[in-house]
Amino acid sequence: MREARSKTKPVLATVAALAGVSAPTVSKVINGRDDVAESTRARVQAALAELGYESPMQRRARSTGPAMVDLVIDGSATQYSMEILTGILDYAATEDVDVVVGSVTPAKLHRANHEEWAQRMVESGRKGLILVTSEMTTQQLDSFANRNIPVVVIDPLNPPRHGYTSVGATNWAGGKAATEHLISLGHQRIAFLGGPRAAECSVARLHGYLAGLMGHGISSRPEYVLVGEFSKAFGLAGARELLDLAEPPTAIFAGCDATALGVLEEVRHRGLRVPDDLSLVGFDGTPLTEQTLPRLTSVAQPLQEMGRAALRAVLRLAQGEMLDSSHMELATELVIRDSTAPPRTNHVPAGSDL
Amino acid sequence: MREARSKTKPVLATVAALAGVSAPTVSKVINGRDDVAESTRARVQAALAELGYESPMQRRARSTGPAMVDLVIDGSATQYSMEILTGILDYAATEDVDVVVGSVTPAKLHRANHEEWAQRMVESGRKGLILVTSEMTTQQLDSFANRNIPVVVIDPLNPPRHGYTSVGATNWAGGKAATEHLISLGHQRIAFLGGPRAAECSVARLHGYLAGLMGHGISSRPEYVLVGEFSKAFGLAGARELLDLAEPPTAIFAGCDATALGVLEEVRHRGLRVPDDLSLVGFDGTPLTEQTLPRLTSVAQPLQEMGRAALRAVLRLAQGEMLDSSHMELATELVIRDSTAPPRTNHVPAGSDL
DNA sequence: CTGAAAGCGCTTACAG
DNA sequence: CTGAAAGCGCTTACAG
Numbered sequence: 001m002r003e004a005r006s007k008t009k010p011v012l013a014t015v016a017a018l019a020g021v022s023a024p025t026v027s028k029v030i031n032g033r034d035d036v037a038e039s040t041r042a043r044v045q046a047a048l049a050e051l052g053y054e055s056p057m058q059r060r061a062r063s064t065g066p067a068m069v070d071l072v073i074d075g076s077a078t079q080y081s082m083e084i085l086t087g088i089l090d091y092a093a094t095e096d097v098d099v100v101v102g103s104v105t106p107a108k109l110h111r112a113n114h115e116e117w118a119q120r121m122v123e124s125g126r127k128g129l130i131l132v133t134s135e136m137t138t139q140q141l142d143s144f145a146n147r148n149i150p151v152v153v154i155d156p157l158n159p160p161r162h163g164y165t166s167v168g169a170t171n172w173a174g175g176k177a178a179t180e181h182l183i184s185l186g187h188q189r190i191a192f193l194g195g196p197r198a199a200e201c202s203v204a205r206l207h208g209y210l211a212g213l214m215g216h217g218i219s220s221r222p223e224y225v226l227v228g229e230f231s232k233a234f235g236l237a238g239a240r241e242l243l244d245l246a247e248p249p250t251a252i253f254a255g256c257d258a259t260a261l262g263v264l265e266e267v268r269h270r271g272l273r274v275p276d277d278l279s280l281v282g283f284d285g286t287p288l289t290e291q292t293l294p295r296l297t298s299v300a301q302p303l304q305e306m307g308r309a310a311l312r313a314v315l316r317l318a319q320g321e322m323l324d325s326s327h328m329e330l331a332t333e334l335v336i337r338d339s340t341a342p343p344r345t346n347h348v349p350a351g352s353d354l
Numbered sequence: 355m356r357e358a359r360s361k362t363k364p365v366l367a368t369v370a371a372l373a374g375v376s377a378p379t380v381s382k383v384i385n386g387r388d389d390v391a392e393s394t395r396a397r398v399q400a401a402l403a404e405l406g407y408e409s410p411m412q413r414r415a416r417s418t419g420p421a422m423v424d425l426v427i428d429g430s431a432t433q434y435s436m437e438i439l440t441g442i443l444d445y446a447a448t449e450d451v452d453v454v455v456g457s458v459t460p461a462k463l464h465r466a467n468h469e470e471w472a473q474r475m476v477e478s479g480r481k482g483l484i485l486v487t488s489e490m491t492t493q494q495l496d497s498f499a500n501r502n503i504p505v506v507v508i509d510p511l512n513p514p515r516h517g518y519t520s521v522g523a524t525n526w527a528g529g530k531a532a533t534e535h536l537i538s539l540g541h542q543r544i545a546f547l548g549g550p551r552a553a554e555c556s557v558a559r560l561h562g563y564l565a566g567l568m569g570h571g572i573s574s575r576p577e578y579v580l581v582g583e584f585s586k587a588f589g590l591a592g593a594r595e596l597l598d599l600a601e602p603p604t605a606i607f608a609g610c611d612a613t614a615l616g617v618l619e620e621v622r623h624r625g626l627r628v629p630d631d632l633s634l635v636g637f638d639g640t641p642l643t644e645q646t647l648p649r650l651t652s653v654a655q656p657l658q659e660m661g662r663a664a665l666r667a668v669l670r671l672a673q674g675e676m677l678d679s680s681h682m683e684l685a686t687e688l689v690i691r692d693s694t695a696p697p698r699t700n701h702v703p704a705g706s707d708l
Numbered sequence: 709c710t711g712a713a714a715g716c717g718c719t720t721a722c723a724g
Numbered sequence: 725c726t727g728a729a730a731g732c733g734c735t736t737a738c739a740g
Binding site for chain 4: 030
């Protein structure tokens with residue numbers, strides 16, 4: 001549809017001929033002048049699209065220097081985003097691609113005028129857009145789709161949807177592995193401290209956790225499942241709530257490493273010890289896991305790989321290639337460190353046959 | 355010197371007139387053709403510079419969309435660089451500036467063709483360049499200076515020099531504060547584990563340490579001063595060496611938090627405890643300091659502020675403003691946490707009157 | 709609203 | 725190596 005009619009690059013005169021107008025009129029349309037009849041404007045715009053006309057500026061921008069890709073990271077600069085960024089930058093360096101990084105809070109992202117944003121990207125010759133843990137409405141995504149700007153989301157908050165490509169990790173499998181590890185150590189009272197209810201990845205981890213329990217005939221207890229946010233603060237608050245229960249859990253599976261850190265602090269604060277009094281598993285596998293005491297057992301996401309994969313996908317899409325799938329999940333891996341151990345035997349309910 | 359002669363924007367013909375050549379000749383010089391005599395080329399280049407000629411592309415690039423600034427971060431993505439990046443991105447967002455991030459290893463940076471790089475920056479309309487803990491030779495810096503591209507270095511390895519602006523922290527004062535804190539706790543045998551001998555900031559910290567000792571009449575011992583690199587590995591190795599001494603130190607001042615982390619691990623490995631058996635002070639004040647056990651007393655650098663200050667400086671320079679100073683040092687601050695305490699009394703040599 | 713004509717700024721092809 | 729001449733692609737000023 002949008003293919004050029006002939007091989008020779010279309011110039012203003014070509015467009016004019018196709019639209020049946022003069023060159024000056026095309027020039028006016030391109031430059032947004034208002035002294036053009038609506039019907040003429042429409043005809044010219046159709047011709048511009050059909051021929052795939054690019055101004056000399058655009059052509060130059062496209063051919064000069066390395067390709068540029070935009071990257072938007074959720075405002076909070078965590079070790080998680082740093083790992084992803086590292087992966088993207090590494091791959092960008094080998095491909096000679098420039099990465100334009102913006103730090104945008106979710107609120108700001110939502111307020112942004114996506115039409116203008118996409119238009120500016122086209123004008124600056126940007127090849128595509130990578131979003132880290134952000135979301136856009138379908139309409140917003142359309143602003144980019146209409147201009148043929150590929151959008152790839154890493155760890156999307158929304159479930160996969162048409163119009164963009166996403167890269168994630170096997171969150172469900174990771175949640176299940178974490179839970180089964182705890183069960184295999186003898187735990188029965190296992191709690192889950194998840195991220196935002198709206199975050200697809202957190203929901204998947206929760207369901208992995210539930211599947212792990214169910215697969216071993218352990219029924220889930222509502223009071224053992226708290227969802228809130230991916231933060232240390234939530235770990236502190238969540239641990240407080242869980243440990244105050246009449247029958248507190250003997251193990252906690254935290255939805256991310258930062259949350260686990262909060263749990264660790266609250267446990268320590270109470271004079272309890274990990275893993276003696278409580279086993280703890282995190283999620284993400286950030287460098288943090290090696291820095292805590294005890295070192296944190298965690299489900300590692302291949303964050304750098306995910307960054308690389310996202311950039312690779314954007315560059316392919318920008319070249320008009322088709323991707324095998326619009327959503328890819330890289331494998332998580334449970335890394336057992338020092339924060340998990342069998343529960344104290346006196347905590348095992350009488351009658352348990354584990 | 356480099357101001358335009360007249361107010362009207364210089365076009366190719368203006369340059370030709372000033373250089374005493376024809377327009378086609380100027381065109382050739384601009385486009386890097388080689389069929390131009392060296393002397394002619396030089397004359398044209400002088401005229402281009404004198405008039406501040408910009409091609410239509412450049413002019414457009416300058417007026418379209420947000421300003422772009424290049425950022426090069428030493429390959430290793432540490433919490434240190436993440437903090438600086440956050441500061442830069444925050445400020446960039448408020449100023450509507452795009453930051454083009456590259457991750458370049460020092461070796462790669464050294465090999466790069468700076469002339470080409472600078473030329474490409476001009477052509478892409480980049481406003482300036484921020485380097486994080488990197489260095490360039492004077493000649494390399496000239497490639498940018500000649501094209502009026504401001505370069506600002508954060509925490510430069512080289513001492514301040516002409517041709518670029520640098521942003522650092524009060525390393526000497528920080529080193530002195532750390533040392534005096536340990537002395538005030540009663541320590542006399544204080545060791546220093548510094549960064550690369552070539553790194554200006556590390557040298558300043560070392561001299562702050564020496565000044566702290568000297569000011570309190572404590573003579574420095576060569577075996578207590580080890581310099582190597584800013585890494586955890588060096589902390590491990592350095593601690594091993596120091597603790598194996600016949601008379602080991604009672605306190606270690608580590609040149610950065612990562613090194614302190616290594617020390618902590620080695621101390622723990624030997625079954626010793628911080629701060630009971632050994633006091634430990636880090637440098638940088640990264641989030642790491644809150645994540646260790648015990649939490650790490652550290653000299654905090656205002657890393658985010660440094661990032662902001664660097665971007666502010668680049669943008670000002672790009673607008674032709676003069677800076678008050680080509681080197682600015684932001685204040686460090688000793689943050690006392692849990693890794694420092696008075697030395698065990700039996701370690702104080704007999705006869706000490708502390 | 710539209711477009712013939714003139715113009716702008718840069719580049720190309722080529723004669724010397 | 726240099727530049728007069730021709731050309732390119734877009735824009736402007738203005739007559740209708």
